[in-house]
Amino acid sequence: MFFTTAFLAVFSACLASVASASPIPVERSALQGRAGPSGTVIFPPGNTVFLNLGQTGDLHIQYQRVNTTLPNDEGPAWTVGIDLFLEDPTGAQADMPITCGFRANPVTASVIDGHFVPPEDACGSYNLVAMEHQYYRGEVITFRAAAPYVSVTCGPIQ
């Protein structure tokens, strides 16, 4: 599959879920049991504290992509991109989207690396969920790849 086709499919699906204010509901468990090799979060490790200072905070993410050849002639598997959202483990707050279809630069670089302003209402403890979109056995699949526990401390505008 061409890169462009894979990226477009991923991006429109995530945007639709954000627009409906119910981020990434279907994908979370729909593909359980058929996930390909998973990418991993390099940063942040669990228990990282981020600051949310009136839209000036810095939420840094580094994600190790998959780029491999599957056994038994099943072809290549590679990370297309990731969606990120903050999930309140208590369920009190709705999921807060951070980014959709975020990818490496260049797209084949081994690490996806970026900086985001934390969502405006994010103050507290969350799972930083990475949904991986992966080209796998000829199609793009989506699965929950990682969810490090992070804290977001709010303060005044800096």
Ligand SMILES: *[C@@H]1O[C@H](CO)[C@@H](O)[C@H](O)[C@H]1NC(C)=O
């Ligand atoms: C996978 O890695 C190979 C070798 O480094 C590179 O040529 C190729 O572009 C990479 N593919 C993807 C999709 O990242």
